[in-house]
Amino acid sequence: MTISTTVGAISTLLGTMIPILSAYLPVLTLFFAAIRSWRSALLAGFAALLVSPAQATFSEAIDGVFEQFTSVVSGIGAQGPGYVLTRWDLFWVVLYALAWVGVGLALQKWPPSGYAFYFLEPEEEPEEKRGGSSGAAVFAKALLSLTLFVGGSFAFMFVQHAYAMTFNLTHLSHTARLPWMPPEEITVENNASEDDESENEETTRQVAYVLSVSEEWTVLLDEESRTISYVPSSEVTERRVCELPATTTAHDPPLIKLKGAERPNLDDCEVENHNM
Structure with missing residues (x-):
């Protein structure tokens, strides 16, 4: 419900069904x-x-x-x-x-x-031929x-x-839990306010999904807690697409590979929420 209020109900429905549909x-x-x-x-x-x-x-x-x-x-x-x-x-x-x-x-x-x-x-059969x-x-x-x-x-x-394929509820719920956008390692520099005399900058890094980006705000869905946060876009200093270890099988190639459609080599999402 939180995602649907952020990106819209239609996008949320389609995005939830796409991973399940492709797998099954x-x-x-x-x-x-x-x-x-x-x-x-x-x-x-x-x-x-x-x-x-x-x-x-x-x-x-x-x-x-x-x-x-x-x-x-x-x-x-x-x-x-x-x-x-x-x-x-x-x-x-x-x-x-x-x-x-x-x-x-x-x-x-x-x-x-x-x-x-x-x-x-x-073709419609004549009535006289329908008997036997x-x-x-x-x-x-x-x-x-x-x-x-x-x-x-x-x-x-x-x-x-x-x-x-497996049909247990754990696998299905895990597949449905995966958003339709890739996970990213997001680095955020929290700049001190002008009234703060300490002038300290705190850098945080988290694994999250980017729901939307505008000139003012970047909307993030945290991978672990599934909470949505609004971060000033000016404070997002780095974004790196990564891969969750539990989802590697979801990126196996199909039986027919189109020419030029190669799967990128991505690093694992090893960094979770912490301060730097």
Whole structure:
């Protein structure tokens, strides 16, 4: 609320959602694919390839998927279907597969009306053809469903290997706590007033986020206490962008790196509030 009163509610809302959205775009892609919202899935997936931080390269993630898949097939062949229950790394894959099948059955019973659920706008069928389907059409629909099911399972395993995401409240709250501006080491020289005969100058340095800058005031959000302070701009003598150790994984490169988009090498934010 304090930030929103300083920089505006819209900027605060967008700035809070941007870090979460970029980190969890792969999850949104899987969600849209599960509910067969293909246009949204393509948009979220393309954005994830460009902006979501990845902990593995594209080839490493593909190799991990095939290794996981082949180990499951060999395990089932040796120990039977019950082998799947011993693989805890497949827990979320199985849940996603069940959700995929459940949503598919629900959509067959209650077809969606939104065009976002189709790659192309479906054509209206004549009323005389709506009564039933031929055997070839049923087989083609079953084959398509199986293909999509296998593709969805591979996509989930790919996300598991490419993106190290966690869904505990601590991680989510930490991600939401990060502002959309970079942390900086701010050096402030508190000049003595004209009435102060001591003529002492006190220099302070703090890790903070710069919310706004004007000729008169610089508005700072302190990293540790999350308090907002108004500092005369004339007293801000140095600003240096730094990196918090807890946020280094958030700056991992995406799977597709655009040419010339290199991550700068930043020093850690080692200086906390103290007087100099």
